[in-house]
Amino acid sequence: MNRRKFLKGSTVITGFFALNPSVIVSNNLETMSKKDKKTKNIIFLISDGMSSGTLQMANLYARNILGKNGNWIGLYTENKVSRALMDTASASSSVTDSAAASSSFGGGHRVKNGVLNVGPNGERYLPIWQKFKNEGKKAGCVTTVSITHATPAGFCVNSDRRSAENEIAEMYADIGLDVMLGGGDDFFNASKRADRKDIYKTYEEKGYQILKQKSDLKKIKKGKKTLGVFASGALPYSIDRANIEDLQQTPTLADMSTAAIEQLKDHEEGFVLLIEAGKVDWAAHANDIAALIHDQLAFDEAVKIAIDFAKKDKETLVIITTDHGNANPGLIYGADATEKFNSIAEYKYTNEYILNSIHSDFNQKQIKDWIYETNKINLTDEEAAHLLNFYSGIEKQESGLYNYKKLPFKAYSEIQKKHNNIGWISMDHSGDYVELAAFGPGSELLKPFVQNIDLHYLMLEAASKSKI
Structure with missing residues (x-):
């Protein structure tokens, strides 16, 4: 199909071409560029x-x-x-x-x-x-x-x-x-x-x-x-x-x-x-x-x-x-939303690097020290124990695309959320425009x-x- 000849012969073109789906066109090639x-x-x-x-x-x-x-x-x-x-x-x-x-x-x-x-x-x-x-x-x-x-x-x-x-x-x-x-x-x-x-x-x-x-x-x-x-x-x-x-x-x-x-x-x-x-x-x-x-x-x-x-x-x-x-991540409403968001500037590494550096022989103090060093977040005893459970086998290991080492990405992002006000709807693709x-x-x-x-x-x- 000679699209140049076709377009030149048209004064107004709207909708779709029958032979090509959803073709975007201008009125003619001469007006294609301002x-x-x-x-x-x-x-x-x-x-x-x-x-x-x-x-x-x-x-x-x-x-x-x-x-x-x-x-x-x-x-x-x-x-x-x-x-x-x-x-x-x-x-x-x-x-x-x-x-x-x-x-x-x-x-x-x-x-x-x-x-x-x-x-x-x-x-x-x-x-x-x-x-x-x-x-x-x-x-x-x-x-x-x-x-x-x-x-x-x-x-x-x-x-x-x-x-x-x-x-x-x-x-x-x-x-x-x-x-x-x-x-x-x-x-x-x-x-x-x-x-x-x-x-x-x-x-x-x-x-x-x-x-x-x-x-x-x-x-x-x-x-x-x-x-x-x-x-x-x-x-x-x-x-x-x-x-x-x-x-x-x-x-x-x-x-x-x-x-x-x-x-x-x-x-x-x-x-x-x-x-x-x-x-x-x-x-x-x-x-x-x-x-x-x-x-x-x-x-x-x-x-x-x-x-x-x-x-x-x-x-x-x-x-x-x-x-x-x-x-679909986003900053969530709250009195300290801006301040909490800005705390992300304290993060030195990805969660992948942080979580991959934790091992099953870590104790609560070690994991608390490591999270504070890398994210400036003070874990509670309960949060520290929860994370360690993923490494000891008490908690089921997480899966997910590109999570080759079964790291607790979701669990840790939920902890971070309390400190940075960032929410996520899932861990997968979305259909939004x-x-x-x-x-x-x-x-x-x-x-x-x-x-x-x-x-x-x-x-x-x-x-x-x-x-x-």
């Missing part, structure tokens, strides 16, 4: 699992503790972006997982939870980064979790299983993605794969440079395809990296985003880049407020990097959103309320592609 500029580059930023309360609390922390407004909220207060609410449902549920959510952006179709760009009858929907690669653009992904994880994969590949990360690592090499930065050594390293395949060697044979340390980002050879894998699985949480010396050799999301843009920006045909704060989602699953706020703030720094580049470049569309909500912002040429295509699949077509329209 400054009549074509979108050459697209930077798509996702704070995975970010409920609106996460955005609000990170901004409140930035204002109260850091003395500045957040970058994302600053775009709202300065009226510099188009803004919308987005429905994140999948084909199989009102509550999506990350694979189906990313596939909505990537393939333009809602699919079942757990799959990547695969329809109910096995249809393979061509992922959008492949579409842009076919048109001559460079394409890349940056994430704080495994580069083979569901969100980057949804922009790039087709798979019946989001968990097929060994295969996804190989698919990326076949596609020839230009920049891939994140974690996931487990899926590339021959010594860690069950099949003993050396996937790094595969990439090297295809001309890729391989990065393993933060310092390697300063040694990137310009114009050469790049694979950077900086951790066995996910990268560390931001607050732990800041306070644990052994973790400081891993790059931040801002470090990787800067390097990726620098590597892609001079390509004549432009580039597309996904930037994901994947561990915001993991923090929400754990009801871990320190992890959540500091990784959201790290995402906010990546937002600034993208916006600063787009302001200077003037041909870059920046999309800022999440794929779904998670746990989420925030969405767009900046740059093509942002005027954004309507006030959209479905997740609409962004696939918005990107294609913004880049003035003639076919879908």
Whole structure:
């Protein structure tokens, strides 16, 4: 279908195209950009699992503790972006997982939870980064979790299983993605794969440079395809990296985003880049407020990097959103709500690090001392005993997504709640509408309320592609 010819022949277009679901359009291509500029580059930023309360609390922390407004909220207060609410449902549920959510952006179709760009009858929907690669653009992904994880994969590949990360690592090499930065050594390293395949060697044979340390980002050879894998699985949480010396050799999301843009920006045909704060989602699953706020703030720094580049470049569309909500955290009413919230500034580490450092041979004094040292919280004897029961086997160990060591995340977050006034509705994804912002040429295509699949077509329209 020649969408350019179709659009030019229309004076007013509303509703949906019969051949493409939920297509966002302007009256004609000539009015697509307020400054009549074509979108050459697209930077798509996702704070995975970010409920609106996460955005609000990170901004409140930035204002109260850091003395500045957040970058994302600053775009709202300065009226510099188009803004919308987005429905994140999948084909199989009102509550999506990350694979189906990313596939909505990537393939333009809602699919079942757990799959990547695969329809109910096995249809393979061509992922959008492949579409842009076919048109001559460079394409890349940056994430704080495994580069083979569901969100980057949804922009790039087709798979019946989001968990097929060994295969996804190989698919990326076949596609020839230009920049891939994140974690996931487990899926590339021959010594860690069950099949003993050396996937790094595969990439090297295809001309890729391989990065393993933060310092390697300063040694990137310009114009050469790049694979950077900086951790066995996910990268560390931001607050732990800041306070644990052994973790400081891993790059931040801002470090990787800067390097990726620098590597892609001079390509004549432009580039597309996904930037994901994947561990915001993991923090929400754990009801871990320190992890959540500091990784959201790290995402906010990546937002600034993208916006600063787009302001200077003037041909870059920046999309800022999440794929779904998670746990719906929020600050609860109370006489001392602000003071209690501000006490989070005393937290030195994630709950994951704090709880993983407690052992079954701890006594009540040791656990009290440890919690005060790390959170400035004075546990009662009853609270200390309750936590210790999870380690002695008296209390049933907690489960939950990404809780590999069965740590008492929920129990501890309930204790913290008394001191910080932060409440959580669950430890899992939610079906709430989420925030969405767009900046740059093509942002005027954004309507006030959209479905997740609409962004696939918005990107294609913004880049003035003639076919879908």
